[in-house]
Amino acid sequence: MTGLVLKLGPHERVLINGAVIENGDRRSRLSIMTPNANILRLRDAIHPEEVTTPVRRVCYIAQLVLSGDADAAEARLQLLRGIEQLSQVLTDPDSRLHLAAATDAVVDGQYYHVLRALRHLLPREERLFAARTT
Secondary structure, eight states, X not given: OOXXXXXXXXXXXXXXXXXXEEOOXXXXXXXXXXXXXXXXXXXXXOOGGGOOSHHHHHHHHHHHHHHTSSOHHHHHHHHHHHHHHHHHHOOSHXXXXXXHHHHHHHHHXXXXXXXXXXXXXXXXXXXXXXXXHO
């Protein structure tokens, strides 16, 4: 198994198992070999005041698990419920694909992959809300 590969820009920060790590002056690449390591790119982090939409709420739950601020066992049910609710609204094939990937990742306890799959839905959700207000 090759593990997760992180490509970091200069001075980019990442949270790995609760420790904030900052890259140096050059681009670098890290291979995370430990299975089930909790990893969150801080540039991708959703701040609490930004949790204003259904997809962002589900992403935030996965993010809390990765940051160590939520218990994975407790978050699992919330994530599965949230993904199920999203699947009732986002019915196009591409959204279904991302939701299925997120569900599989929750079942496997891969919360980084949950967040990664769900983040693909953020632009789609934004467009839907924009269309609704016009």
